[in-house]
Amino acid sequence: MSSVTPTFNVLTSVRRLWTGFLAWGVMSVGSSRSSALIRIGLGLIIWTRFAYEQLPYRYELGWHTAFSVLFYVFTTLMIVGYRARMTTFVAGILTMSFYYYFGLVSNYEPYTHHHTYILGIATVLCALTPSDKSYSLDRWLAVRAARRRGEPLPPEAGNLWGLRLIVIQLTMMYFWTAVDKVHPGFLEGDRLEALFMYYYIGSSLADWAAWSWVFAVAAWIVVILEFALAFFLPFRRTRKYFVLPGLALHLCFYLMLPVFTYSVTVILLYLAYFDADRVHRILDELQGEPIERRSG
Amino acid sequence: MFFALAVFMLAGPAYRQVLDGDNRVFRNWVMFSAIGVGLVDARFTHLTEDGSEVILNHHELLAGQYRKVRRSNIWLIRNRNGGAVDVARRLCAVLDPITSIRIESRVATRRGWVTDVDGEIVNCGAP
Structure with a gap:
């Protein structure tokens, strides 16, 4: 008979989980390439969403002109990767200000949407990744300096805690959006039915008895999938079963609802789920042999 | 910093969606919940x-x-x-x-x- 008490077992398990979480969260070191791809992608998505609206000539000369200039300077530096961590952080703060200042304080409703928030918070979190170590002007300058000094090339690696925070953000997003849908009005298909009428057919649903069933089934699929994405995407063993359904869900959102840059942002952030070194190896395979070896 | 940001992301939606808090510094995740209402x-x-x-x-x-x-x-x-x-x-x-x-x-x-x-x-x- 075991002398170990159940309380001791629980405490040991909790401690093991906590240690594992710490190791995963703040002590993982890995390739910086997925972080760099996220940085470049987020910069381009920020331009897609906000660049036209921030053109300096659209505003009277004043503080908003200065804001526009800062927006263009820092998003450009973020994309090319010059002082990438700092410029990404400033670009993230500027993007978050679309949500908090222009959206919530100045009541500009389009900037209060979830796509603005996820773009801003993801950019701030990206500043905490080692995104400067790959695909950046910083990297190019560091490689040139190392070669000049005859030193080995700097590693494309760093602490991945920023990527882990992106994973936590995506998990919370899926979890809470699923929680919001757990009520009869959604699960019986009513909300999807109303959305369908609002966007597609107007005020009178066609006389087809199966409509309510179709919307109820679709509602259950959405809720189950969102919970599954929250709980299973972060884990390597279960991730492979849910990446494609997750991408399909976001493509459906993109094609059927006015989600603006939301889908493409989340799809880009899926890079944070994958093992950074594996992404690095895949990119090596994708890029093939170096040009000097080919020409030699 | 990691834990502060993690708690912000974990607890923020709970504050808005479970406790019905109205401080909008914290983001709730209620997408398309108002579209089509009315x-x-x-x-x-x-x-x-x-x-x-x-x-x-x-x-x-x-x-x-x-x-x-x-x-x-x-x-x-x-x-x-x-x-x-x-x-x-x-x-x-x-x-x-x-x-x-x-x-x-x-x-x-x-x-x-x-x-x-x-x-x-x-x-x-x-x-």
């Missing part, structure tokens, strides 16, 4: 003099009277503008004034459909 799903039945009932297509009969919402021909009835009763009165204007229209409608809320008008009859000849 939309009316209505059926208008034309009660003719000979006792027969015909379901009316208000989209066709009132084409040009509704504000066109998008490029496609879809028309939205909102409960804030008189809703289905107002639409029935407009239908009367294009029908035989001796007849009547029965309205059955429901309105979309955040928690699902709620009955709006349950069989009210609008007499087209009435002032």
Whole structure:
């Protein structure tokens, strides 16, 4: 008979989980390439969403002109990767200000949407990744300096805690959006039915008895999938079963609802789920042999 | 820093969605929960003099009277503008004034459909 008490077992398990979480969260070191791809992608998505609206000539000369200039300077530096961590952080703060200042304080409703928030918070979190170590002007300058000094090339690696925070953000997003849908009005298909009428057919649903069933089934699929994405995407063993359904869900959102840059942002952030070194190896395979070896 | 940000992301939505907090520094994740709220799903039945009932297509009969919402021909009835009763009165204007229209409608809320008008009859000849 075991002398170990159940309380001791629980405490040991909790401690093991906590240690594992710490190791995963703040002590993982890995390739910086997925972080760099996220940085470049987020910069381009920020331009897609906000660049036209921030053109300096659209505003009277004043503080908003200065804001526009800062927006263009820092998003450009973020994309090319010059002082990438700092410029990404400033670009993230500027993007978050679309949500908090222009959206919530100045009541500009389009900037209060979830796509603005996820773009801003993801950019701030990206500043905490080692995104400067790959695909950046910083990297190019560091490689040139190392070669000049005859030193080995700097590693494309760093602490991945920023990527882990992106994973936590995506998990919370899926979890809470699923929680919001757990009520009869959604699960019986009513909300999807109303959305369908609002966007597609107007005020009178066609006389087809199966409509309510179709919307109820679709509602259950959405809720189950969102919970599954929250709980299973972060884990390597279960991730492979849910990446494609997750991408399909976001493509459906993109094609059927006015989600603006939301889908493409989340799809880009899926890079944070994958093992950074594996992404690095895949990119090596994708890029093939170096040009000097080919020409030699 | 890691834990502060993690707690912000973990607890923020709980504060908004479970505790009903209204501090908007914390983000709730309630996407598309307000879209379509107030939309009316209505059926208008034309009660003719000979006792027969015909379901009316208000989209066709009132084409040009509704504000066109998008490029496609879809028309939205909102409960804030008189809703289905107002639409029935407009239908009367294009029908035989001796007849009547029965309205059955429901309105979309955040928690699902709620009955709006349950069989009210609008007499087209009435002032």
